[in-house]
Amino acid sequence: DAGxxxxxxxxVTEMGQExxxxxxxxxxxxxxxxxxxxxxxGLELLIYFNNNVPIDDSGMxxxxxxxxxxxxxxxxxxxxxxxxxxxxxxxxxxxPRTSDPYNEQFFGPGxxxxxx
Amino acid sequence: xxxxxxxxxxxxVQEAETVTLSCTYDTSExxxxxxxxxxxxxxxxxxxxRQEAYKQQNATExxxxxxxxxxxxxxxxxxxxxxxxxxxMYFCAYRSANTNAGKSTFGDGTTLTVKP
Numbered sequence: 001d002a003g004x005x006x007x008x009x010x011x012v013t014e015m016g017q018e019x020x021x022x023x024x025x026x027x028x029x030x031x032x033x034x035x036x037x038x039x040x041x042g043l044e045l046l047i048y049f050n051n052n053v054p055i056d057d058s059g060m061x062x063x064x065x066x067x068x069x070x071x072x073x074x075x076x077x078x079x080x081x082x083x084x085x086x087x088x089x090x091x092x093x094x095x096p097r098t099s100d101p102y103n104e105q106f107f108g109p110g111x112x113x114x115x116x
Numbered sequence: 117x118x119x120x121x122x123x124x125x126x127x128x129v130q131e132a133e134t135v136t137l138s139c140t141y142d143t144s145e146x147x148x149x150x151x152x153x154x155x156x157x158x159x160x161x162x163x164x165x166r167q168e169a170y171k172q173q174n175a176t177e178x179x180x181x182x183x184x185x186x187x188x189x190x191x192x193x194x195x196x197x198x199x200x201x202x203x204x205m206y207f208c209a210y211r212s213a214n215t216n217a218g219k220s221t222f223g224d225g226t227t228l229t230v231k232p
Contacts, residue, residue, distance in 0.1 A: 033219070043207060043222040056219060089159060102149050102168065102211075105220065107161035 004108035006092050012114045018080040021111045024073055025094030033105060034067055034077050035091040043091075049075065082115045089113070118143045120210050122223035129198045130231050136183075137193045137226045139208030147213035150184070150191045151220070156204040164206070167191065169213070195228075203230045 005024040013019055025032050033048040047057040052069045060067070064083070069075040079086055089112050093105040119142045129135035141150070152164040167175045167184050174182050179199075183192045195202055208223040 042224040045219045045221075048219055059219075091161065093161070102166065102213075104151075104163045104166070107153075110159045112159075 004092055004094055004106055006090075006108035006111050008111060009109060010112045010114075012116065013082055014116050015083055016081045017115075018078065019082045019086075019113060019115075021077040021090050021092075021113070023075045023077070023092030023108060025075070025092070026096075026106055027073065029094035029096050029106070030072075031095045031097075031103075031105075032069060032075050033093040033095075034075070035093065035107075036088045037091060037110070038088045046077070079113075082113075084115045087113055087115050118145075118148075118210050118212070118221045120208050120221050120223040122206075122208055122226050124226045125224070126227045126229070128229040128231060129195070129202075131198055131200060133198055134194060134196045135198055135228065137195075137206050137208075137228065139191045139193070139223055141189050141191065141208070141210050141221075143189070143210065143212075145212055145214070149211045149213060150182075151209040151211065152180070152182070152191075152193045153207045153209060153222075154202075154204045155207065155225070156201075161207075165193065198230050200230050200232060203228055 007022045034046040037043045046059045047067045049069045067077045089110045091110045093107045095103040095105045121140045148169045150167045154162045154164045165177045179196045181194045205225045205227045207225045209220045211220040
């Protein structure tokens with residue numbers, strides 16, 4: 001398996017623009033997680049899905065952020081409108097079984113977002 | 117809410133020597149899981165080792181081992197025979213055994229430098 005795939009790897013945009021980050025989890029995995037990593041706040045969980053259903057979005061910072069998982073093999077994280085403080089590395093991770101918290105989370109390579 | 121604290125922002129070790137990274141956590145739960153992740157400069161998050169709270173035996177994975185002290189809520193990572201490739205940021209993470217909890221809580225990370 002290719003692992004978790006994220007695109008783009010780097011994104012530079014201007015304030016006010018819409019940004020869409022994409023994630024393809026590992027085939028067969030039931031859980032998907034979106035994280036944000038910054039120097040100031042460390043690694044934060046934004047939202048996670050089990051079987052394509054959003055379970056906990058309490059980490060989503062504002063209404064400007066939205067995430068979807070239309071099917072088991074694809075998820076998006078959208079920021080509209082983007083702001084400079086959204087600049088961060090965004091990670092997507094997936095894990096095999098919803099019912100087992102011991103499961104390893106497999107992380108993608110991340111998307112480095114810069115909002116000018 | 118659970119918290120994870122890594123009190124050492126930076127550590128350094130001489131190649132072939134042993135280093136211990138500290139992690140403490142706060143929880144009211146009795147059943148949970150603990151993880152150490154490695155993030156090299158490539159940004160890819162990689163699971164190093166994991167521990168089940170109900171197991172008294174400390175987990176080991178080759179040169180990596182943990183010292184799990186449940187009463188003290190401490191979960192340190194020991195790296196033996198350090199190699200240049202061990203240089204990375206290391207994150208300690210907590211995950212509830214409650215299958216409805218799902219999400220992990222991460223510490224702020226410790227940057228490990230390995231000196232040749």
